[in-house]
Amino acid sequence: MPLVLKIAWRNIWRHKGKCLVIGLILFLGAFFMTVGNSIISGMNAGLTENIVNSFTGDIVIISDEQDHNNVLLDMMSGKPLKVIRNYEAVEQVMDDALVHAFLPATAGVVMGLEPGAEMITYMLLGVNIERYQQMFPGNFRVTEGRVFNSGERGILIPELVRTASYEFLDYWFVPQGESLVVENLMEDAFAYKHSLELRSDLVFMGSSHSGSFFDVQVPVTGIIEYRALNKIWGNYAIVDIESFREAHNYVTGADSAIEVSEDRLDLLALNAFDELFDFDDLLADTVVEGDSFNFEELQQAFVREDSPLDLDAGSFNLVFVKLAEGVSQKDGLAHLNQVFSDNNLNVRAVSWQDSVGLIGSMAVMVKAALNIFVMCIFFVAIIIIMNTLSMAALERVTEIGMMRAIGARKGFLKTMFLCETGMLSFFFGGLGIAAGVTLVYFLRAANITTENEILQLVYGGNSFHPILTATDFLIGVTELGIVTVLSVLYPLRVVGKIVPLDAVARD
Amino acid sequence: MSVISVKRVERDYPLGKTTVHALRGVDLEIPEGSFFSIIGPSGSGKTTLLNIIGCIDNPTAGTVSIDGEETTKLNDKQITDLRLHKLGFIFQNFNLIPVLNVWENVEFPLLLMKTHRKKEIKARVEKLIAAVGLEQHAHHKPAELSGGQRQRVAIARALVTNPKIILADEPTANLDSETSHSILKLMRDLNETEKTTFVFSTHDPDVLKYAKSIVQIKDGKLVHAEEEVI
Numbered sequence A: 001m002p003l004v005l006k007i008a009w010r011n012i013w014r015h016k017g018k019c020l021v022i023g024l025i026l027f028l029g030a031f032f033m034t035v036g037n038s039i040i041s042g043m044n045a046g047l048t049e050n051i052v053n054s055f056t057g058d059i060v061i062i063s064d065e066q067d068h069n070n071v072l073l074d075m076m077s078g079k080p081l082k083v084i085r086n087y088e089a090v091e092q093v094m095d096d097a098l099v100h101a102f103l104p105a106t107a108g109v110v111m112g113l114e115p116g117a118e119m120i121t122y123m124l125l126g127v128n129i130e131r132y133q134q135m136f137p138g139n140f141r142v143t144e145g146r147v148f149n150s151g152e153r154g155i156l157i158p159e160l161v162r163t164a165s166y167e168f169l170d171y172w173f174v175p176q177g178e179s180l181v182v183e184n185l186m187e188d189a190f191a192y193k194h195s196l197e198l199r200s201d202l203v204f205m206g207s208s209h210s211g212s213f214f215d216v217q218v219p220v221t222g223i224i225e226y227r228a229l230n231k232i233w234g235n236y237a238i239v240d241i242e243s244f245r246e247a248h249n250y251v252t253g254a255d256s257a258i259e260v261s262e263d264r265l266d267l268l269a270l271n272a273f274d275e276l277f278d279f280d281d282l283l284a285d286t287v288v289e290g291d292s293f294n295f296e297e298l299q300q301a302f303v304r305e306d307s308p309l310d311l312d313a314g315s316f317n318l319v320f321v322k323l324a325e326g327v328s329q330k331d332g333l334a335h336l337n338q339v340f341s342d343n344n345l346n347v348r349a350v351s352w353q354d355s356v357g358l359i360g361s362m363a364v365m366v367k368a369a370l371n372i373f374v375m376c377i378f379f380v381a382i383i384i385i386m387n388t389l390s391m392a393a394l395e396r397v398t399e400i401g402m403m404r405a406i407g408a409r410k411g412f413l414k415t416m417f418l419c420e421t422g423m424l425s426f427f428f429g430g431l432g433i434a435a436g437v438t439l440v441y442f443l444r445a446a447n448i449t450t451e452n453e454i455l456q457l458v459y460g461g462n463s464f465h466p467i468l469t470a471t472d473f474l475i476g477v478t479e480l481g482i483v484t485v486l487s488v489l490y491p492l493r494v495v496g497k498i499v500p501l502d503a504v505a506r507d
Numbered sequence B: 001m002s003v004i005s006v007k008r009v010e011r012d013y014p015l016g017k018t019t020v021h022a023l024r025g026v027d028l029e030i031p032e033g034s035f036f037s038i039i040g041p042s043g044s045g046k047t048t049l050l051n052i053i054g055c056i057d058n059p060t061a062g063t064v065s066i067d068g069e070e071t072t073k074l075n076d077k078q079i080t081d082l083r084l085h086k087l088g089f090i091f092q093n094f095n096l097i098p099v100l101n102v103w104e105n106v107e108f109p110l111l112l113m114k115t116h117r118k119k120e121i122k123a124r125v126e127k128l129i130a131a132v133g134l135e136q137h138a139h140h141k142p143a144e145l146s147g148g149q150r151q152r153v154a155i156a157r158a159l160v161t162n163p164k165i166i167l168a169d170e171p172t173a174n175l176d177s178e179t180s181h182s183i184l185k186l187m188r189d190l191n192e193t194e195k196t197t198f199v200f201s202t203h204d205p206d207v208l209k210y211a212k213s214i215v216q217i218k219d220g221k222l223v224h225a226e227e228e229v230i
Helices: A003-014 A016-056 A087-093 A129-135 A159-169 A241-247 A253-257 A262-269 A273-277 A295-302 A329-342 A358-395 A397-405 A410-446 A453-459 A470-497 A500-506 B046-053 B076-086 B102-113 B118-131 B147-159 B177-194 B205-210
Strands: A059-063 A099-112 A120-127 A140-145 A155-158 A171-173 A197-199 A201-207 A213-226 A236-240 A318-323 A347-351 B002-015 B018-031 B035-039 B061-066 B087-090 B165-169 B197-202 B213-218 B221-227
Touching: A003 A016, A003 A410, A003 B102, A016 A318, A016 A358, A016 A410, A016 A453, A016 A470, A059 A329, A087 A099, A087 A329, A099 A129, A099 A241, A120 A129, A120 A159, A120 A201, A120 A241, A129 A236, A140 A155, A155 A159, A159 A171, A159 A213, A201 A241, A213 A236, A213 A241, A236 A241, A241 A253, A318 A329, A329 A347, A358 A397, A358 A410, A358 A453, A358 A470, A397 A410, A397 A500, A410 A470, A500 B046, B002 B046, B002 B197, B018 B046, B018 B197, B018 B213, B018 B221, B035 B046, B035 B177, B035 B205, B046 B061, B046 B165, B046 B197, B076 B087, B076 B102, B087 B147, B102 B118, B102 B147, B118 B147, B147 B165, B147 B177, B177 B197, B177 B205, B197 B205
Parallel strands: A120 A236, A155 A213, A171 A197, B035 B197, B035 B213, B087 B165, B165 B197
Antiparallel strands: A059 A318, A059 A347, A099 A120, A099 A201, A099 A318, A140 A213, A155 A236, A201 A213, B002 B018, B002 B061, B213 B221
16 A cells, blocks of 8 residues: 555544544535435426426427516416417427427416306416327326317316316316216315216306407316326316417417408408498398298307318417427527527527426526535535644644654645545545435335425425436535545645644644 | 854744844854764754754754755755755654554655665665664554654664764653663664764763764854764
């Protein structure tokens, strides 16, 4: 064993007490750093999986006319989201290599219409369900009923919304064609299971930008539960996009499919109101055949047919974007916004964090708090170890001074001190990391779950799944190395200042 | 030829608002192979003079040359190398490395030099441990040795690099008289066999009978010199 290591090793055993103190700090520092980093990684992975991969994508594209970016969870302002006016051009941009997948959609708040009852609001996400399930596969499970088909009218009511509806309006949603599943009833409703008012459709009313209101009736085809963060996403019912568009007076896929003849287009192009009626043959005599009209027949005649439509042909108010692997959100945002700006598309790309407002900020804050916690451990460990090592150096002035007197260079003594700390760091820090890894393993195995929204953000989902990746392990080792080096810097300065005379002076 | 040359060396220490003049213009030439004693009462400046000769302390004024090299012009690394290669130290309190055993303590300066092979180191350490009579204690730690044995280890360690000069500051101060005599006899024998220059300080009159040359120091000035006491 090299001389310097031999002396360092034996000095550790000679100063067991101090070394144990330093070792304990290193152990705790490494332990907490490992666990802290694992929690941060788990949170990151959870948020990526449960928000980015399941609900928002990395980026959300919204109209440039939109006055705020929080388009998904701040809908109580009453203002409907602005429509993306040139979606076709935006869609062409989505061919970019940076974009992995995208989903145009509509989001907004509607009023539930219930004669004689209180008004209740619903948050709706209008989507082409086929594309939605491709974009966010498996992000919800159907607890009752089924998912409506692409092109079919229908709404998926989350359990949370069903419960809220019961609490406010005293009725219980049951999917169309399904019977009541007693086991799924909430406790209060269970007591009234025989007299419970059941509903299999929802009539809701949306508002257009011009202030006009339109109501739509859609069948409830299924009851769903989101896979994670149900307390947050569970407020969103998923509705077929055409119903959403009709309720908000958006251009629907059906509208887009209407072919207007040239002469009608000419007519529509007329500006002067009088010209519209300036025809000699505006009124003509005619003979009415038949004398009775059936209301149902009339109604049938005016119902829009659920014919196969190009659902992507209508209006959207947002586009969810998943970036290609390896593309950072920052780069993706900068690139897309540049392209949008260069082409005057009147849209902007915002981060998922911005699109979910407070939730996104809280996720960032929780992450920052965890990072600060780890940094505090880091800092406290450095201060305590530095202090203890400096004391140790000062207590060994005679020994170090004597070594200098008989020919040891400053470098030798600094290396000796560094080796002592390094050995302690390697052993106790290693133990700390091992203990941290073990705890992370047990925490994962324990599968701790929570219903608390804040904790769900800390966990990055419904369950606490800290993750220790190879990168985290390397970060932990690097942090330990940095703690060791930083904490030994000042003591090394102290050692460097010890001169041979100190050995003699102490005599 | 002088192996140590001290010219007009002064050493002042600030003490509060006053200045202590530890050495006041000391001139001293010590020939190679001497067994040289600096005597004087406590506080006379013996240790300061030895420290300055041993490049442990710097003079306020004057020059010191070791083996023809003026030490006051050297930087820290050069001084450290000079101490390693040309000087050996024996301290009043032995000052051994507590975590190393006798063998390792003696071996320590040779390992710092990084110029000797393992075989050479082994032979040299073995010879010196035998010379100081500690063969049976080679693997003992300093804490397991008596004062006299520790000082023997210190002597062996000082001699192991084959230095030109060994400086010993009151080497027998913490030893009983019998052990003191045996240590001084050992130093004297090594002086004769190894031809190493020994410079030691003492205020013990009994020690003086071993010295070949003596200088007396008082209030920081050399007051008397005596050649070949024995």
